[in-house]
Amino acid sequence: MSSILTLTFKDLTLLFRDKAGLFWILAFPLLYTGFFGMVLGGAGGGGGSSGLSIALVDEDRSSGSAALIAELLANDSLKIARQEEDQDSPVLTDMETARMLVGKGKRVAFVQIPPGFGDHPFAIFSGETTARLRVGVDPTRSAEAGFLRGILTQCAFKATFSRFGDRELLALEIKAGREALSAQTDLIGPQKLLLNGLLSALGTFVEGANFDALGLGGEGAGMGDLNMMEMVQVQPDARAKPASAFEVSLPQGLVWGLMGVALGFAVSIVRERTQGTLLRLRTSPLSLFQLFAGKALACLAGCMLTMTFLIGVGVLALNVRIGSPGLLLLGMLATSFCFTGIMMVSSIMGRTEQAVAGASWGAMMPFAMLGGGMIPLVAMPPWLVSASDYSPFKWAILALEGAIWRDFALADMLQPCLILVATGFAFYALGLLGYRRVAA
Amino acid sequence: MRGEPTLTIQGLHKTFGNLVAVHDLSLEIGAGEALGLLGPNGAGKSTVIAMLTGALTPDKGKINLQGLGSPVDPKVRALIGVVPQNLALYDELTPEENLRFFGRLYGIGGKELRARVDWCLDLAGLSSRKKERVGTHSGGMKRRLNLACGLMHDPKILICDEPTVGVDPQSRNHIFDSIERLCDGGTTLLYTTHYMEEAQRLCDRVAIMDQGHLLAIDTVDALVEEHGGDSLVHAKLKAGLPTDHQLHSAMQGLTLAHRTTAPIEAVASLLQVQDSVVELRIDRPDLEQVFLSLTGRSLRD
Numbered sequence: 001m002s003s004i005l006t007l008t009f010k011d012l013t014l015l016f017r018d019k020a021g022l023f024w025i026l027a028f029p030l031l032y033t034g035f036f037g038m039v040l041g042g043a044g045g046g047g048g049s050s051g052l053s054i055a056l057v058d059e060d061r062s063s064g065s066a067a068l069i070a071e072l073l074a075n076d077s078l079k080i081a082r083q084e085e086d087q088d089s090p091v092l093t094d095m096e097t098a099r100m101l102v103g104k105g106k107r108v109a110f111v112q113i114p115p116g117f118g119d120h121p122f123a124i125f126s127g128e129t130t131a132r133l134r135v136g137v138d139p140t141r142s143a144e145a146g147f148l149r150g151i152l153t154q155c156a157f158k159a160t161f162s163r164f165g166d167r168e169l170l171a172l173e174i175k176a177g178r179e180a181l182s183a184q185t186d187l188i189g190p191q192k193l194l195l196n197g198l199l200s201a202l203g204t205f206v207e208g209a210n211f212d213a214l215g216l217g218g219e220g221a222g223m224g225d226l227n228m229m230e231m232v233q234v235q236p237d238a239r240a241k242p243a244s245a246f247e248v249s250l251p252q253g254l255v256w257g258l259m260g261v262a263l264g265f266a267v268s269i270v271r272e273r274t275q276g277t278l279l280r281l282r283t284s285p286l287s288l289f290q291l292f293a294g295k296a297l298a299c300l301a302g303c304m305l306t307m308t309f310l311i312g313v314g315v316l317a318l319n320v321r322i323g324s325p326g327l328l329l330l331g332m333l334a335t336s337f338c339f340t341g342i343m344m345v346s347s348i349m350g351r352t353e354q355a356v357a358g359a360s361w362g363a364m365m366p367f368a369m370l371g372g373g374m375i376p377l378v379a380m381p382p383w384l385v386s387a388s389d390y391s392p393f394k395w396a397i398l399a400l401e402g403a404i405w406r407d408f409a410l411a412d413m414l415q416p417c418l419i420l421v422a423t424g425f426a427f428y429a430l431g432l433l434g435y436r437r438v439a440a
Numbered sequence: 441m442r443g444e445p446t447l448t449i450q451g452l453h454k455t456f457g458n459l460v461a462v463h464d465l466s467l468e469i470g471a472g473e474a475l476g477l478l479g480p481n482g483a484g485k486s487t488v489i490a491m492l493t494g495a496l497t498p499d500k501g502k503i504n505l506q507g508l509g510s511p512v513d514p515k516v517r518a519l520i521g522v523v524p525q526n527l528a529l530y531d532e533l534t535p536e537e538n539l540r541f542f543g544r545l546y547g548i549g550g551k552e553l554r555a556r557v558d559w560c561l562d563l564a565g566l567s568s569r570k571k572e573r574v575g576t577h578s579g580g581m582k583r584r585l586n587l588a589c590g591l592m593h594d595p596k597i598l599i600c601d602e603p604t605v606g607v608d609p610q611s612r613n614h615i616f617d618s619i620e621r622l623c624d625g626g627t628t629l630l631y632t633t634h635y636m637e638e639a640q641r642l643c644d645r646v647a648i649m650d651q652g653h654l655l656a657i658d659t660v661d662a663l664v665e666e667h668g669g670d671s672l673v674h675a676k677l678k679a680g681l682p683t684d685h686q687l688h689s690a691m692q693g694l695t696l697a698h699r700t701t702a703p704i705e706a707v708a709s710l711l712q713v714q715d716s717v718v719e720l721r722i723d724r725p726d727l728e729q730v731f732l733s734l735t736g737r738s739l740r741d
């Protein structure tokens with residue numbers, strides 16, 4: 001056993017010292033994951049290139065909230081999907097559903113318009129707590145939270161001033177405000193004085209003001225985020241949907257990395273033969289069985305290390321959440337097993353390093369594409385998904401996705417894992433048989 | 441042969457398709473003996489070695505090492521150190537790592553491993569470059585390391601397949617001295633080459649192979665005696681020889697190239713006219729000539 005470990009350690013050292021190989025094993029999968037994750041555009045369920053999808057909850061149902069909703073609906077950067085069962089009303093849902101939609105990753109965020117929002121049109125700028133919009137963003141999409149706040153601020157400004165663009169209305173509102181203020185009993189004297197003074201000043205200002213010169217009728221730019229909204233926590237729910245496109249592109253990136261590992265080792269078997277180290281190995285007291293066990297173990301360990309690294313980057317940098325670490329380990333092992341078999345078969349696809357590398361890429365690419373290495377399984381039409389059953393890459397991706405976001409139970413994991421292990425064994429045996437022919 | 445045979449080969453035969461690479465080869469190597477295997481490209485030398493080391497299965501024939509059996513047995517293989525013709529090294533590892541790896545394969549570990557690695561680095565003259573990747577080393581350094589890797593487990597029998605191919609005279613001498621020291625220490629040696637001067641200097645006996653056949657095997661002297669033919673007496677004179685001189689007819693202008701079984705006599709007769717001798721040389725027949733007379737071809741063509 002110790003000589004097998006010696007072989008394994010040597011092979012891993014060689015693998016990670018080969019810079020060109022490292023590109024395919026680590027850099028390419030990361031680029032792939034990052035690039036396709038970005039192209040697929042963030043949200044798994046709700047996301048598209050057509051805008052941030054949000055759920056809207058109107059608990060105010062005033063003219064004020066209606067104005068805001070009208071602005072939000074008119075905004076190109078937002079996508080406000082209706083409830084299926086609520087076809088004629090663009091306004092949308094209750095709080096419970098909204099939280100669920102965001103928790104499952106079907107919407108990037110919800111926006112809650114609280115009761116009383118429309119009563120105090122300026123409350124949104126004063127930061128009065130009851131009247132603030134409540135916004136809950138999917139924690140995996142926190143990058144878009146700032147963007148969303150900007151849009152909401154802009155819409156709120158427009159809504160406010162479209163409603164009170166009419167000076168008389170505004171003056172009336174201020175008068176009503178003063179009356180309400182004097183009726184307030186729970187405000188102490190100085191507070192009342194302060195607010196009264198503010199409202200008077202505002203009334204004077206409104207009467208003589210030129211709104212256009214202030215630019216408020218425009219984009220609301222330059223006003224900044226006036227603390228008009230409150231961000232609330234959303235707990236991610238149990239989900240059978242990827243929370244972000246990175247959770248789809250990461251398993252794809254992983255199988256590309258594994259292809260790199262398998263190919264690296266396949267080529268290393270040929271290299272041992274062509275450069276003569278195989279002769280030395282065969283002259284040593286090791287048996288042929290031990291030699292191949294060493295290669296297999298090295299390939300297995302190489303696959304595991306590579307995946308660990310890539311998944312680590314996914315979790316730390318791309319916010320990928322691992323549904324079940326235990327099952328992920330199982331999926332990784334089964335996948336590594338399969339790619340060890342693929343390595344063995346690849347190694348007999350030619351007599352020179354170039355021939356093996358060329359033939360293996362050529363043979364693996366169609367299977368990789370079919371198996372979801374390029375078009376993700378979730379985006380495939382059903383007929384393609386069933387065709388992909390014949391690609392081990394599909395089962396590898398499924399096993400990894402199952403543990404990352406598909407919420408697989410152990411029983412669900414068994415099918416892909418067993419297929420992977422069986423394929424691995426079959427390929428390994430095939431490779432060993434073929435080896436006798438090629439190496440003769 | 442010096443002692444009991446360490447290596448016995450009987451009727452060894454190997455074909456690749458229609459090509460007979462090794463034809464019915466039988467020979468013995470005694471304990472502590474150095475046997476040279478001399479032959480041109482494609483003679484079958486490396487094929488013999490591959491079978492001796494267990495890397496290739498013979499079609500027919502028996503190999504026995506130290507009475508323990510064939511190299512199919514890992515215990516028997518552990519007796520052999522091999523220096524392959526192609527550099528068998530990992531370029532991405534350092535010399536130290538290469539040596540350590542090959543040492544571990546033979547179950548060497550701990551202090552012993554460190555001591556062996558240092559010994560081998562010293563032998564290869566690579567102690568100062570032990571931490572640089574082999575890929576950055578010169579051809580000569582790689583050759584020296586290739587030899588050292590075969591010595592990590594202190595083998596009883598050393599099999600070298602053209603260990604000095606493509607190196608400068610300095611590295612070549614280094615390798616040569618190392619092997620000579622090992623032979624003096626009692627290591628049994630099988631050494632293939634197509635440089636006859638290497639075989640002549642290093643080997644107790646030489647086997648000559650061509651196209652898979654063993655043509656002759658004996659000490660260098662005996663081979664030369666039997667197959668070498670005449671010596672060549674070569675001279676340059678200031679003036680022609682007298683017409684009655686016994687070598688007069690062999691003169692071509694003022695130079696003499698005379699083939700004879702009795703070179704000393706010829707020289708003695710030349711010294712009678714020593715005033716006119718400018719240059720005088722006797723070329724003894726060597727393995728090159730042995731090979732020529734055995735095969736009708738030159739060793740390196």
Ligand SMILES: Nc1ncnc2c1ncn2[C@@H]1O[C@H](COP(=O)(O)OP(=O)(O)OP(=O)(O)O)[C@@H](O)[C@H]1O
Nearest residue numbers: 440456461479480481482483484485486487488525
């Ligand atoms: N694996 C192989 N498959 C087919 N033919 C082979 C194989 N190995 C060797 N041969 C052939 O067997 C013959 C003997 O080759 P071998 O390598 O033993 O010669 P050699 O004496 O070592 O030559 P050199 O001095 O060039 O190293 C050659 O004709 C060679 O082409």
Ligand SMILES: [Mg+2]
Nearest residue numbers: 485486525601
């Ligand atoms: Mg050879």
